[in-house]
Amino acid sequence: MIEDLHWLGIRWTEGPDCGGPHAPYSQSERRAFYLEAWRQLRDGGFIYPCTCSRKDLAQAATAPNDADDEPVYPGRCRGRTDSCQFADPAGVNWRFRVPDGDEVAFTDLNLGAQRYTAGRDFGDFLVWRRDDVPAYQLAVVADDAAMQITEVVRGADLLKSTARQLLLIQAIEYPTLNYFHCELVRDPAGSRLAKRHDALSIRHLRESGVSAERVMEMARQS
Numbered sequence: 001m002i003e004d005l006h007w008l009g010i011r012w013t014e015g016p017d018c019g020g021p022h023a024p025y026s027q028s029e030r031r032a033f034y035l036e037a038w039r040q041l042r043d044g045g046f047i048y049p050c051t052c053s054r055k056d057l058a059q060a061a062t063a064p065n066d067a068d069d070e071p072v073y074p075g076r077c078r079g080r081t082d083s084c085q086f087a088d089p090a091g092v093n094w095r096f097r098v099p100d101g102d103e104v105a106f107t108d109l110n111l112g113a114q115r116y117t118a119g120r121d122f123g124d125f126l127v128w129r130r131d132d133v134p135a136y137q138l139a140v141v142a143d144d145a146a147m148q149i150t151e152v153v154r155g156a157d158l159l160k161s162t163a164r165q166l167l168l169i170q171a172i173e174y175p176t177l178n179y180f181h182c183e184l185v186r187d188p189a190g191s192r193l194a195k196r197h198d199a200l201s202i203r204h205l206r207e208s209g210v211s212a213e214r215v216m217e218m219a220r221q222s
Contacts, residue, residue: 004202008212014147022147027139030146034134037142037172038094038127042083046171047127049092050077064136064161072123090132095124096167104163109180111156116163125164141165145174156181 002017014020041047064070100119127138162179
């Protein structure tokens with residue numbers, strides 16, 4: 001990905017390939033940041049251990065989207081009060097207890113006013129997986145705070161994730177951010193383009209002989 005972006009002429013001032021003041025930039029090296037966020041949530045009573053099985057648990061570490069968003073949790077383990085007995089998160093899933101009925105509202109810099117109701121539009125969501133991996137929602141919130149991010153730009157399929165992350169930000173008392181959600185590029189059938197559409201990947205276009213200038217022109221036109 002980094003190689004392809006460089007080929008397009010895109011440059012950045014911080015990252016895993018060039019370092020910077022907020023290194024390390026690989027999430028596999030940032031466990032200490034995620035553990036600190038988990039401890040704050042545990043000590044504040046915002047999360048609870050969950051032993052419910054989840055067939056598709058592996059998706060919790062990746063960014064959910066409009067097609068495979070995390071399902072609303074039915075709440076079987078919601079009443080647990082033994083969080084502080086755990087010295088580390090490994091071995092069970094950890095869920096954030098959302099304030100049922102509360103409205104989470106924010107103004108997107110591109111799409112305008114957004115509103116979601118906790119407990120209806122989304123339920124208690126995963127922040128740490130039982131195989132000892134921080135889930136997407138917790139990882140990006142901790143990274144944004146530690147790296148002093150002020151504006152997040154990403155796809156519109158993550159609008160609901162922003163609502164979840166705002167609850168985490170409020171709970172841990174991190175600085176609030178500005179968000180800009182881009183419209184998704186979709187195929188003729190209306191499905192969002194994803195990694196499975198390899199024929200439209202930058203690498204495939206590059207290897208097919210399409211110039212970087214043409215790829216950028218195609219991006220502007222879309």
